[in-house]
Amino acid sequence: MAHGTKIFATQPPEASPAIPALDVHTLGTTVCPWPSSHGRPLLASVGGNLFFFLATSTDYLAGHDLPRGSKAKVPWSWNTIGEPLPFAVTLVTSYAAHPDGRTLFVSAEKRAYAPDSHQGTFSFNTQSHQWTRHGDWLLPFKGRACFDRDLEA
DSSP states (O other): OEETTEEEOOOOTTTOSEEEEEETTTOOEEEEEOOSOOSSOEEEEETTEEEEEOSSOEEEEEEOOOOTTOOOSOSEEEEEEOOOOSSOGGGEEEEEEOTTSSEEEEEEOOOTTOTTOOOEEEEEETTTTEEEEEESOOOSSSEEEOOOTTTTO
């Protein structure tokens, strides 16, 4: 998962006690802890944070690289937003960061076992930590989409 100038090698927590990251500008490496929440997440880098969306909560990685020579032991930390998602993470069909840099759009299919659930597209505001439902329609692509400012597409 790319986040800023770093590439996080996110493997299942059982495979690694921490998440290694490579900074592509400095070629330095660092590690950050796994969030306390577990499960199959939707990972997204948006609004300056790395978000780890799960069914019952959302964690986001806050922190920064420590200055060279720093004695601090924990440069990265996870913060939890306790609100459940308005959709099932396992049913996400597509997602994309909005060009405003602070909004994530997510489309998810209907839960087959829950008659009161609906397919739809939602947006998450990374500043207010609020979800908004936009309707029963789905984004017109599968997987993750990226916006290229130079191409305006």
